[in-house]
Amino acid sequence: xxxxxxxxxxxxxxxxxxxxxxxxxxxxxxxxxxxxxxxxxxxxxxxxxxxxxxxxxxxxxxxxxxxxxxxxxxxxxxxxxxxxxxxxxxxxxxxxxxxxxxxxxxxxxxxxxxxxxxxxxxxxxxxxxxxxxxxxxxxxxxxxxxxxxxxxxxxxxxxxxxxxxxxxxxxxxxxxxxxxxxxxxxxxxxxxxxxxxxxxxxxxxxxxxxxxxxxxxxxxxxxxxxxxxxxxxxxxxxxxxxxxxxxxxxxxxxxxxx
Amino acid sequence: xxxxxxxxxxxxxxxxxxxxxxxxxxxxxxxxxxxxxxxxxxxxxxxxxxxxxxxxxxxxxxxxxxxxxxxxxxxxxxxxxxxxxxxxxxxxxxxxxxxxxxxxxxxxxxxxxxxxxxxxxxxxxxxxxxxxxxxxxxxxxxxxxxxxxxxxxxxxxxxxxxxxxxxxxxxxxxxxxxxxxxxxxxxxxxxxxxxxxxxxxxxxxxxxxxxxxxxxxxxxxxxxxxxxxxxxxxxxxxxxxxxxxxxxxxxxxxxxxx
DNA sequence: GAAATAGTGTCTCTCAGACAGTATCGA
DNA sequence: TCGATACTGTCTGAGAGACACTATTTC
Numbered sequence: 001x002x003x004x005x006x007x008x009x010x011x012x013x014x015x016x017x018x019x020x021x022x023x024x025x026x027x028x029x030x031x032x033x034x035x036x037x038x039x040x041x042x043x044x045x046x047x048x049x050x051x052x053x054x055x056x057x058x059x060x061x062x063x064x065x066x067x068x069x070x071x072x073x074x075x076x077x078x079x080x081x082x083x084x085x086x087x088x089x090x091x092x093x094x095x096x097x098x099x100x101x102x103x104x105x106x107x108x109x110x111x112x113x114x115x116x117x118x119x120x121x122x123x124x125x126x127x128x129x130x131x132x133x134x135x136x137x138x139x140x141x142x143x144x145x146x147x148x149x150x151x152x153x154x155x156x157x158x159x160x161x162x163x164x165x166x167x168x169x170x171x172x173x174x175x176x177x178x179x180x181x182x183x184x185x186x187x188x189x190x191x192x193x194x195x196x197x198x199x200x201x202x203x204x205x206x207x208x209x210x211x212x213x214x215x216x217x218x219x220x221x222x223x224x225x226x227x228x229x230x231x232x233x234x235x236x237x238x239x240x241x242x243x244x245x246x247x248x249x250x251x252x253x254x255x256x257x258x
Numbered sequence: 259x260x261x262x263x264x265x266x267x268x269x270x271x272x273x274x275x276x277x278x279x280x281x282x283x284x285x286x287x288x289x290x291x292x293x294x295x296x297x298x299x300x301x302x303x304x305x306x307x308x309x310x311x312x313x314x315x316x317x318x319x320x321x322x323x324x325x326x327x328x329x330x331x332x333x334x335x336x337x338x339x340x341x342x343x344x345x346x347x348x349x350x351x352x353x354x355x356x357x358x359x360x361x362x363x364x365x366x367x368x369x370x371x372x373x374x375x376x377x378x379x380x381x382x383x384x385x386x387x388x389x390x391x392x393x394x395x396x397x398x399x400x401x402x403x404x405x406x407x408x409x410x411x412x413x414x415x416x417x418x419x420x421x422x423x424x425x426x427x428x429x430x431x432x433x434x435x436x437x438x439x440x441x442x443x444x445x446x447x448x449x450x451x452x453x454x455x456x457x458x459x460x461x462x463x464x465x466x467x468x469x470x471x472x473x474x475x476x477x478x479x480x481x482x483x484x485x486x487x488x489x490x491x492x493x494x495x496x497x498x499x500x501x502x503x504x505x506x507x508x509x510x511x512x513x514x515x516x
Numbered sequence: 517g518a519a520a521t522a523g524t525g526t527c528t529c530t531c532a533g534a535c536a537g538t539a540t541c542g543a
Numbered sequence: 544t545c546g547a548t549a550c551t552g553t554c555t556g557a558g559a560g561a562c563a564c565t566a567t568t569t570c
Contacts, residue, residue, distance in 0.1 A: 012329060017272050017361075017372060036546055037542065071270060071370040075361040101359045101374045103275075103333040112329040114275060116359045116372075172514035173431075188548070194516060203516065206550065207533060212516065215531065221515060239548040240541040255513040256430035257479060258452060258461065258470065294519055294570060446521070464523070465560060473558065497521040498568035 020066035
């Protein structure tokens with residue numbers, strides 16, 4: 001590239017460089033199999049937008065939100081801008097990270113259009129405004145399971161797979177679970193979130209608590225929530241029994257196979 | 259994007275979409291502090307190319323190899339092609355993965371030119387041909403330490419930092435150490451490679467062996483190398499004592515903080 | 517014999533995972 | 544009282560990390 005790039009004009013250029021955003025959230029639904037106070041059912045969902053039925057490319061198909069980047073913004077800023085435009089969410093409320101860039105001949109019949117894909121995680125509660133606004137519109141949350149069974153526009157099925165896999169990895173290896181939880185949460189809520197994103201993750205609830213709170217290697221990932229007077233805080237909103245509240249710290253332990 | 263992309267023509271397009279490749283290798287040098295047979299000194303190196311002194315952008319600066327992608331290849335294929343062109347390495351001999359895409363206004367004075375960056379890992383022995391070819395040319399291996407102290411072209415200092423961090427993560431969490439080792443290696447060699455890439459990783463050699471070979475969670479990452487008759491293989495090329503040879507399997511244990 | 521590495525053995529403290537059992541509170 | 548969750552306790556086998564020790568080969 002060192003030399004070629006000075007003579008760039010002889011190269012054709014892409015017809016645009018959009019960002020697409022794979023936004024995940026977890027929705028809660030009261031359990032239907034019991035009338036007692038109980039942990040709600042959680043579902044991992046992904047935001048899709050229905051394309052214009054009059055479009056010449058994938059009309060009426062569902063696709064990730066996104067849009068073209070410009071010369072005057074960083075590629076990250078473009079993704080944040082698109083996210084804001086589609087969901088009215090401020091970037092501080094959302095965890096957004098670049099996944100990777102996709103291009104293969106023919107991925108977009110409209111021409112040479114790669115896409116820089118981001119994944120975003122957001123708490124259901126922050127989406128409430130958006131949902132009210134656009135309830136009848138062309139934007140909807142689908143369960144990931146359902147979305148994977150649909151035929152999405154472009155190569156978005158492949159992208160969804162990759163994004164899900166990345167989120168599952170990150171869920172187990174970092175503290176991004178906090179993006180799906182209130183600032184203070186119970187251990188059962190945390191465990192439910194993890195299991196919702198990574199169904200294969202199974203843990204004994206009582207050992208889970210001990211491990212996370214008192215184990216040498218993990219100590220400090222979460223801490224007990226306290227009020228202004230230093231007293232421990234409790235919640236009984238998701239169970240009949242009051243449960244200790246915890247919050248995440250910034251500490252993430254190093255992981256190694258060696 | 260769903261609707262906008264049908265009207266793409268009103269958007270300006272990037273002036274090109276190159277890939278850049280951050281290629282790492284580990285070079286070995288016999289130790290100078292001893293005359294006995296001993297483990298060689300290892301250094302993590304990165305391949306840089308000196309830009310044309312007559313270029314109008316960063317003339318004479320050192321930069322990652324790379325080049326413009328075309329409409330008719332996947333973005334991964336472009337990276338592999340560039341790697342091959344610059345190093346005469348076949349893609350099978352190299353581990354190459356996409357890092358991420360960079361763009362910020364002004365990153366390339368030549369216009370709106372984002373870059374899709376890949377990192378690559380290759381065994382020193384595979385590079386020997388390349389080194390003979392281009393010894394006096396504008397391509398050189400620099401120690402990562404040295405490269406980080408240089409002023410590189412474009413935003414390549416930032417990219418190098420990100421790439422190094424990614425490689426360090428992957429070194430500890432996956433079996434990419436195998437890219438820097440012969441197919442069969444001793445435990446001391448493996449440990450040396452890990453320490454070279456991640457200097458903060460320190461392990462007791464004798465516990466390291468036990469852990470990796472016999473521990474439940476790690477069993478199966480490496481296996482004892484055997485010859486055609488099923489006999490264990492030994493090497494004494496890096497020490498006076500003969501040492502058991504091992505090889506990596508495809509197994510990588512799952513990692514989680516929970 | 518000294519240097520350099522390979523590999524074994526041992527000891528202690530910690531931990532993972534299984535499971536039993538008690539507590540709390542609402543319907 | 545039953546249902547659902549919270550939390551504590553106990554037990555066992557496995558593991559991590561420190562360190563001493565022996566073996567092997569070359570200079």
